[in-house]
Amino acid sequence: MKTTGPPQIRVEEVSLAFPDGTHALDDVSVTVSAGEMVALVGPSGCGKSTLLRLVAGFEKAGMGAVTTSHHALGYVFQDATLLPWRSVLHNVELPGQLTGVPKASRRESARAAIDRVGLGGFERHRPAQLSGGMRMRVSIARALTLQPKLFLFDEPFGALDEITRERLNEDLNALFEAEPFAGLFVTHSVTEAVFMATRVIVMSARPGRILADIPVPFDYPREPGLRYTQEFAEVAATVSKTLREACEVAA
Numbered sequence: 001m002k003t004t005g006p007p008q009i010r011v012e013e014v015s016l017a018f019p020d021g022t023h024a025l026d027d028v029s030v031t032v033s034a035g036e037m038v039a040l041v042g043p044s045g046c047g048k049s050t051l052l053r054l055v056a057g058f059e060k061a062g063m064g065a066v067t068t069s070h071h072a073l074g075y076v077f078q079d080a081t082l083l084p085w086r087s088v089l090h091n092v093e094l095p096g097q098l099t100g101v102p103k104a105s106r107r108e109s110a111r112a113a114i115d116r117v118g119l120g121g122f123e124r125h126r127p128a129q130l131s132g133g134m135r136m137r138v139s140i141a142r143a144l145t146l147q148p149k150l151f152l153f154d155e156p157f158g159a160l161d162e163i164t165r166e167r168l169n170e171d172l173n174a175l176f177e178a179e180p181f182a183g184l185f186v187t188h189s190v191t192e193a194v195f196m197a198t199r200v201i202v203m204s205a206r207p208g209r210i211l212a213d214i215p216v217p218f219d220y221p222r223e224p225g226l227r228y229t230q231e232f233a234e235v236a237a238t239v240s241k242t243l244r245e246a247c248e249v250a251a
């Protein structure tokens with residue numbers, strides 16, 4: 001198991017209300033260090049995406065402070081957000097192209113990232129020729145070319161079938177193990193949260209507050225069969241119970 005490094009993301013006592021008065025977050029504090037993958041779960045609309053957007057700098061906190069290390073940031077959304085007219089290779093090259101990386105060098109890192117997500121051989125395919133899971137892999141490869149030390153995932157596998165999602169969880173765990181970034185991962189799946197995360201944060205209904213911060217005590221690599229063990233079931237039950245309480249208050 002890797003040791004955790006210095007904090008990469010610090011959210012301190014943050015509250016946020018949108019201009020229309022929607023109170024999205026209330027007194028939220030989260031620290032994520034290198035080597036931590038923190039899953040965020042909570043009732044729909046509790047402010048999980050808003051919290052990610054704050055960390056990315058797309059929103060400003062009304063109160064409190066958000067600080068991140070000055071490293072490149074990877075952001076992966078539920079939609080793969082690929083350009084349909086571009087090949088896999090050209091989609092993955094895009095961040096390098098936009099930031100002025102010379103062609104040979106950006107092509108080399110794009111090819112390496114495509115290999116790392118298991119899509120070697122599909123460089124010339126267009127997004128429409130790929131499955132949903134493959135498109136998501138392209139999206140992750142594109143983020144990997146930035147060599148992010150901070151990685152934000154906004155429910156990236158929510159639209160995929162169960163088995164594809166499990167495979168992507170396993171592959172993302174392997175990427176995390178190989179290069180322990182600081183990760184914040186929004187999901188509605190308790191199994192996915194516990195399988196992937198080093199900690200699971202459970203948020204309350206809006207305005208989102210932190211109800212629990214539950215450590216996940218499993219080493220990496222995490223074998224697929226971990227999901228069927230008693231220890232896994234116990235951690236998942238703790239998360240589910242807290243989440244259920246949060247949702248019952250919301251209902």
Ligand SMILES: Nc1ncnc2c1ncn2[C@@H]1O[C@H](COP(=O)(O)OP(=O)(O)OP(=O)(O)O)[C@@H](O)[C@H]1O
Pocket residue numbers: 018019020022024042043044045046047048049050051206
């Ligand atoms: N720009 C905005 N202006 C006003 N309200 C907003 C804005 N963006 C989000 N909201 C509201 O803020 C609350 C939190 O939204 P957010 O998308 O962060 O929730 P979430 O927990 O990610 O939801 P879900 O799990 O359904 O994806 C919601 O009530 C949402 O409608």
